Amino acid sequence: MKYTFSQTIRISALFISLLSILFIYSCSKDNNNNSSTPPAVAPVLPGNWMVHYYFDVTDKTSNYAAYTFTFNSNGTFTATKTGAVNNGTWTDLIDSGKRKFILDFDASVTDSNLLELEEDWIVTSSTSTLIELLNKSVVLHFMKK
Numbered sequence: 001m002k003y004t005f006s007q008t009i010r011i012s013a014l015f016i017s018l019l020s021i022l023f024i025y026s027c028s029k030d031n032n033n034n035s036s037t038p039p040a041v042a043p044v045l046p047g048n049w050m051v052h053y054y055f056d057v058t059d060k061t062s063n064y065a066a067y068t069f070t071f072n073s074n075g076t077f078t079a080t081k082t083g084a085v086n087n088g089t090w091t092d093l094i095d096s097g098k099r100k101f102i103l104d105f106d107a108s109v110t111d112s113n114l115l116e117l118e119e120d121w122i123v124t125s126s127t128s129t130l131i132e133l134l135n136k137s138v139v140l141h142f143m144k145k
Helices: 005-027
Strands: 047-056 067-071 076-081 084-095 098-105 120-126 130-135 138-144
Touching: none
Parallel strands: none
Antiparallel strands: 047 067, 047 138, 067 076, 076 084, 084 098, 098 120, 120 130, 130 138
16 A cells, blocks of 8 residues: 555554553552652661761771760751760751751761761661661661660
8 A cells, every 4th residue: 555645644653652651651650659669768766876887988886986876756866976066956857769867967967977978878778776777888876776
């Protein structure tokens, strides 16, 4: 069967339209699909925590051995070392489909070790006693005291 130029254009347009619809449908997000939901993690529970592991190029866990981190249910926390109290806020949220834990120290905090923790951490795992965080290649684990 031979098609006219006009018929060929219409068939081509129909074919392209169908392909476009299939492409758009295959790329659309399904809000009911649990695979896009971050893994379930326990929220930060109030209480005293310590840095169990900190790796940034090398293992720097010992830099935090003397600190106690007290997370409060109202989103505030303190990092205490030999009587010196450093205040900050923490946030646990979903951002771009990833569970994040954000630490933000008050402007008065000058301790360089603490300021290294001031990041938007991705929560890789969390239980009521251990929180594992990642920021690029830096790893931070908090353990309940």
